[in-house]
Amino acid sequence: MRAHLALPLLLIAAITLTASFAPLAIHLSPLLVAAPTCAAAVAPTRFTVVMALTASAAVVLIDWHDGLVHSPLLPIHIGALLAVSGSAIAARALHDRDLRELTQVRAVSEAAQRVLLRPIPRTLGSLRIASMYRAATAHALVGGDLYAAVRTGRMTRFLIGDVRGKGLPAVEDASVLLGAFREAAHEHETLPKLAASLERSVRRHLAEMAERDPDSAERFITALLVELPDEEETVRVVSCGHPPPLLKRRGGVTHLCVSRPAPPLGLAGSTAEAFTVDTFAFVPGDTLLLYTDGLVEARDATGAFYPVLKRAATWTWCCPHSLLQHIGQDLDSYAGRHLDDDLAMVAVHCPARSSHSPETTA
Structure with a gap:
């Protein structure tokens, strides 16, 4: 200077x-x-x-x-x-x-992001966690993608979602869902009941918006609810029209595809029976990756979509933070540092038990 x-x-x-x-x-x-x-x-x-x-x-x-x-x-x-x-x-x-x-x-904007997307702690219970958010709009820090984590009782619950649309209406919709999740996650014992509560909150919000914005009837939020109990080596998932998470195990990387995904929030049913919970094994050493469609819909110069499963074999999965950094770098090299959509990711790792841990000794 x-x-x-x-x-x-x-x-x-x-x-x-x-x-x-x-x-x-x-x-x-x-x-x-x-x-x-x-x-x-x-x-x-x-x-x-x-x-x-x-x-x-x-x-x-x-x-x-x-x-x-x-x-x-x-x-x-x-x-x-x-x-x-x-x-x-x-x-x-x-x-x-x-x-x-x-x-x-x-x-x-930074203050608003800290309020909306509160940083997820590096550890919740025995889980090691990392999160990342990247906005597609230049200089923007807040968008329509969202994530949250809540520790309730003897389990950890996660939410990741993607609001239809962009701009301030998308930010407003995301804030409503995040606030509802942080409150309702402590009140409902099952994921279907939690999903039904979130659906009712989103519907009330959209109904209020309809009085001043006729297009609000076309707004919805894809969401994924994930529950990891402390005493069980399982992961429970409820999908509301959201891309399935990736599970990394010693044998490779797979999608956790649910049997009956519900419609996105705002279009789904308002009772617990409208949502199906799927249970998968989640053992020590496994890593779970939650993401929004900004990852799978990224394109290269030829217009080809990002091949998630193929590229996942080259990622470094040993540490959640290293994993998200590796994905970001790989995505930049593939799409040329240009994203057409916002991207949110949460990586959850279950550490392998030490041979000297109290449970193993017992």
């Missing part, structure tokens, strides 16, 4: 020195407008003002050397420099104002 600040001064010094050796018929003072213009591009407003005044003094010095002190050219040279400098200073001031506003908006 200091080199950038020195550049306008070097321009003034170089032009002034060159003019002192140039023939009197060649007037170089008009070139000094480059100094404040350059300063406005790289320096704050005050520094640009200083450079404009310094360049004006250099104009007087060069025109005095050229014998133009009493010529009409001197006020013309100074007037032209001040006019250009004024425009550059005004543009820089507007830029600084917009930058301050952008910084404030970004701070509010």
Whole structure:
């Protein structure tokens, strides 16, 4: 940054020195407008003002050397420099104002993300967990994808979802579902009852939105509810139109496809009977990956979708955080750092029991 600040001064010094050796018929003072213009591009407003005044003094010095002190050219040279400098200073001031506003908006956005997508702890019970969120819109930190984790009793429950649509309506829908999940996860003993409670909350929200937004009837949320009991080597899953999770076991990587997925929230039934829970084995050493369709719908330059199962064989699954970092890098290399949709991921690892653990000894 200091080199950038020195550049306008070097321009003034170089032009002034060159003019002192140039023939009197060649007037170089008009070139000094480059100094404040350059300063406005790289320096704050005050520094640009200083450079404009310094360049004006250099104009007087060069025109005095050229014998133009009493010529009409001197006020013309100074007037032209001040006019250009004024425009550059005004543009820089507007830029600084917009930058301050952008910084404030970004701070509010980061605060909103922390409220909506609370960081999931690295450990819940005996599980090791990592989460990642990437927005498709440049400079956006909050979108329509969501995830949450709740520790309730002797189990850990997870939610991952994707709101139909984008922008503020999607963020509003996501906030309603997250708030409902964090409250209802402690009140309902089974996943179907929890899913039915979330469906009722989403429907009430969409009904309220219908009064001011007729298109709200077409909004819904795909969601996946996952439950991991402490005393059982199982994972229970309820799918509401969401992509199936990936399970990594010593034998390879597979999809946990549910038998009867329910419609997305907002379109599903409001009773527990409308939701089917599927149970799968989840033993020590296994890793579960929850994700939104931003992963499976990423495309390369030819338009081909990201081959999740094929690429999963190359991922590093030993650590949840390393896994998500590896997926992000692999996705960037495949899609060229461009995502057409938001992406949320949660990795859950069940550590292998040590041979010296109390359970093994018993």
